[in-house]
Amino acid sequence: MAFKPSYCDYNKTGFFSKLVIDYLEDADSLKTFYSHRPNIDGIKASIEAKQKKSINRTLLADELFQQYQSVSTNKKVLDNIELLKKENCFTVCTAHQPNIFTGHLYFVYKIIHAIKLAEELKMALGDYHFVPVYYMGSEDADLKELGEVYVNGMLHQWKTNQKGAVGRMKVDTAFLDLMAEIKDQLNDTQHGNELIQLLDDSYEEGRSISESTFRLVDSLFNEFGLIVFLPDNPKFKKAFADITQKELFDQFSNQALTQTINAFPKEYNLQVKGRSLNFFYLKDDIRERIEYVDNKYIVNNTSILFSESELKDELSNYPERYSPNVILRPCYQEFLLPNVAFIGGGAELGYWLELKNVFDSIDLPFPTLVLRNSFLIIDKKSCVEMESLQLKGQDLFDSTEEIFNAWVLRNSKRKLLLLEEKNSIAGYYDDMEKLSAEVDVTLKDHVKSLKSKSLDGLHNLEKKIMRAEKRKFIEQGEKINNLKKTLFPLNNLQERVDNLLPYYATYGNEMIKQLYTHSKGLDQQFCFLIEE
Numbered sequence: 001m002a003f004k005p006s007y008c009d010y011n012k013t014g015f016f017s018k019l020v021i022d023y024l025e026d027a028d029s030l031k032t033f034y035s036h037r038p039n040i041d042g043i044k045a046s047i048e049a050k051q052k053k054s055i056n057r058t059l060l061a062d063e064l065f066q067q068y069q070s071v072s073t074n075k076k077v078l079d080n081i082e083l084l085k086k087e088n089c090f091t092v093c094t095a096h097q098p099n100i101f102t103g104h105l106y107f108v109y110k111i112i113h114a115i116k117l118a119e120e121l122k123m124a125l126g127d128y129h130f131v132p133v134y135y136m137g138s139e140d141a142d143l144k145e146l147g148e149v150y151v152n153g154m155l156h157q158w159k160t161n162q163k164g165a166v167g168r169m170k171v172d173t174a175f176l177d178l179m180a181e182i183k184d185q186l187n188d189t190q191h192g193n194e195l196i197q198l199l200d201d202s203y204e205e206g207r208s209i210s211e212s213t214f215r216l217v218d219s220l221f222n223e224f225g226l227i228v229f230l231p232d233n234p235k236f237k238k239a240f241a242d243i244t245q246k247e248l249f250d251q252f253s254n255q256a257l258t259q260t261i262n263a264f265p266k267e268y269n270l271q272v273k274g275r276s277l278n279f280f281y282l283k284d285d286i287r288e289r290i291e292y293v294d295n296k297y298i299v300n301n302t303s304i305l306f307s308e309s310e311l312k313d314e315l316s317n318y319p320e321r322y323s324p325n326v327i328l329r330p331c332y333q334e335f336l337l338p339n340v341a342f343i344g345g346g347a348e349l350g351y352w353l354e355l356k357n358v359f360d361s362i363d364l365p366f367p368t369l370v371l372r373n374s375f376l377i378i379d380k381k382s383c384v385e386m387e388s389l390q391l392k393g394q395d396l397f398d399s400t401e402e403i404f405n406a407w408v409l410r411n412s413k414r415k416l417l418l419l420e421e422k423n424s425i426a427g428y429y430d431d432m433e434k435l436s437a438e439v440d441v442t443l444k445d446h447v448k449s450l451k452s453k454s455l456d457g458l459h460n461l462e463k464k465i466m467r468a469e470k471r472k473f474i475e476q477g478e479k480i481n482n483l484k485k486t487l488f489p490l491n492n493l494q495e496r497v498d499n500l501l502p503y504y505a506t507y508g509n510e511m512i513k514q515l516y517t518h519s520k521g522l523d524q525q526f527c528f529l530i531e532e
Helices: 016-024 026-032 041-049 058-071 075-083 103-125 175-186 193-201 207-226 236-239 243-252 253-263 308-317 329-336 347-353 356-361 381-390 394-396 398-409 419-439 443-487 502-509 510-518
Strands: 004-006 089-096 130-136 148-151 154-157 227-229 281-282 286-293 296-299 321-325 337-344 370-371 373-379 526-531
Touching: 004 154, 004 510, 016 026, 016 347, 016 370, 041 089, 041 337, 041 370, 041 502, 058 075, 058 207, 058 227, 058 236, 075 130, 075 207, 089 103, 089 329, 103 130, 103 207, 103 337, 103 373, 103 398, 103 502, 103 510, 130 207, 148 502, 154 175, 175 193, 175 502, 193 207, 193 243, 193 502, 207 227, 243 253, 243 308, 243 321, 243 329, 253 356, 281 526, 286 308, 321 329, 329 337, 329 356, 337 347, 347 370, 370 502, 373 381, 373 394, 381 443, 381 526, 394 398, 398 443, 398 526, 419 443, 502 510, 510 526
Parallel strands: 089 130, 089 337, 130 227, 337 370, 373 526
Antiparallel strands: 004 526, 148 154, 281 286, 281 321, 286 296
């Protein structure tokens, strides 16, 4: 099994925001909102900035070694953890929540991109070591988003009564029932047994979701030396406590973010707006916002409250109970890691571009931002259909109707467009406009109205001709419709809906290797992965 790649620029897909495209194209409007361009010079500048800040590498390595005692991982992973102790070792990081069974395909694409970029940088900058890191956002509490997955077009949802951070939730009976449904779907596939064993080894009843996801991701990627980083750790939170305290008592991040929001170009949609205090209180099954009201710190939707002195004592004794939200989570990540490049999706880059002032407020280096790789996996059956319809990958970004119309125009033996007639009519009325204006200038508007009605009539006739001709190609229309539904589920990019499991069940670990082979580092383009 092999796949052949084909690439195109992101601005030709229609699926990425103006902000993302402008960032990739180095637009002047965004230059003040980041530190370094996503190129080798930008990485060098990131290294230089990171070298000026002290990183507790001993703490980082010791806690990672402790974390990995629970699994039998690849030696490459352990070697990379050891490398983190060296001052000339840096990380390439991506981050994502512990979606069940890896969630959407882009979860996998982000990780593979981090692996590929780390290797690319090692080749280009031989005096340094680079290791790929997956930072798990295990403190996210959005179970609806993290607890559902599409497998072969079928939506599966984990319905549990557990509350709080999803990473701390346990695999329960409802989860195992859900997993059994998915296994039934994938059982009769070439690599189904292998995949089922992988799931069984990762998700055991009573095991936390973060631990289960850690095991699954390590099994999939440890041969590449990927480090899975679990930040829900008392010692890491204690190291970050000074910044936590600054936020709790000075609310510095909101002040910095407000400055950015006021300066941010109005042509772009803001991804986040933050709050006056950007921390959650995390305990047992509670993950609720901390708010400052009437000289007290209250935990939203609970009876918990603290005075300032009580909160300082609580932070000192239980730093693990303080969970940064979307505004400060990137700071926590970059504080702990010797990171020089962060790989994220379009929405992630959007909110990171709002955060440079927040980083500056605590004198923390801002990493180079890299848009994650995107793929469209085109299986052999779809490839055959595309060839029969004479379609190329880039054609698929058009709507079903646009693709069908173009196909009919290419293949019909009849004249379907009335271009000559439209031009002729337009020319005729232009002449009439000049003649009538010589008699009475007020007649110009009347002639323009006649011209518009005539052209509208021809346009409507053209549409009727096209509809009549399309009825003669019903079979081809259905093929195009089915092709779009297969490759663009829910009328969205495949990577934003589909899950890895069916692809792994069909192709096995070779699917991971094919994605790795055709992934790019700093050369950012959309990839069509076509099965040969």
